[in-house]
Amino acid sequence: MKIVIIAGSNRKEATSTILAKALEAQMNRLFVEVKLFNLYETPLPFYSPDEIFNRHEGVRELQRLLMEADGVILTTPEYHGGMSGVLKNALDHLGQMHFSGKPVLSVSSAGGAVGVSSLQQMQATIRNLHGINSPEWISIGGSQRAIYESEAAEGTIVLDYRAKEALSIFMELVKKISNKVEAEIS
Template sequence: MKILAIAGSLSEPSTTSMALNIVVQRARKVGADVEVYDLRHAPLPLYDGRITESKLPSEVHLFKKKMLEADGYILASPEYHGSVSGVLKNALDFIGARELSGKYVALLGTSGGAMGATNTLNTLNIICRTLHAWPLPSMPSVPQAYQAFYENGSLKDKNLQKRLEVLGEELVANLRLRGSRKRFDS
């Protein structure tokens, strides 16, 4: 099973990438092949709906190919002004239901504020459902992310650390279940 993980942050260092890494490591530990697509090192141009598929740059074709080949996804975003980051929204604008339809998606968010990334997660949930994906019901959020991590990348809040780890496990479990259903239906 192949999972593509994307952090919607261009910051260096990035608390969103740190949170994503916790989920990625757990998914790998329970048997998934996880690739992290780093928008900092593989930037996409600004989406322009007027561009025809054949005229898209090679970076976009590669991104769409990776999205299409993945069995599931982990999408993480910081909350910017009450919504998903521009860089993640831009990347998602290049794909459609063809890439996401029927696939499971683990969502997580980070926020500088004490309320967490609730609006961001709700927005990502809507985007995924609109593209016919299956967002997992658990959508953890790291509030006050700027002070939430130890230097080793783990969360100071052990309960939140566990929620992110469980998110990785749940994604893998759902992908395994989906795979067994496909074999049963054949």
């Protein structure tokens, strides 16, 4: 099973990226093959339908990772009721061939209590890309953000119970769909 996490912030120490790293660490503990694509570390050019970006190394790498993935996790800060511009731009560089039939877990970090608007926006985008939205999502805000930031500063990031449960449900969905695809191929 291969999972790709797209950390959708252009801020070095974004809480959503800290959360992406915690998800990566949890999956590593479960011996899941996971790749974190951090948009802060690998910025992508602005998408334009008039241009072909297949020569841009970051775009090519992201597209390759998504083609090989069995499941995808998207993390974003919530900005003005939506996902970050860099995450939306990254998704614009991708298409249905990258998401069709693949489970996707949406994750948000908000300044308020929860980031429901960004989660709904990500899920609408995934539906349009023919991905399969996980029935659960992860959203942290308020005091939860402070806990994740504090743990990251200490080098000990641990997912809370609800995040672990949402990740578990997502992983079961990935397994179920992967097994179904393998059975159809055989």
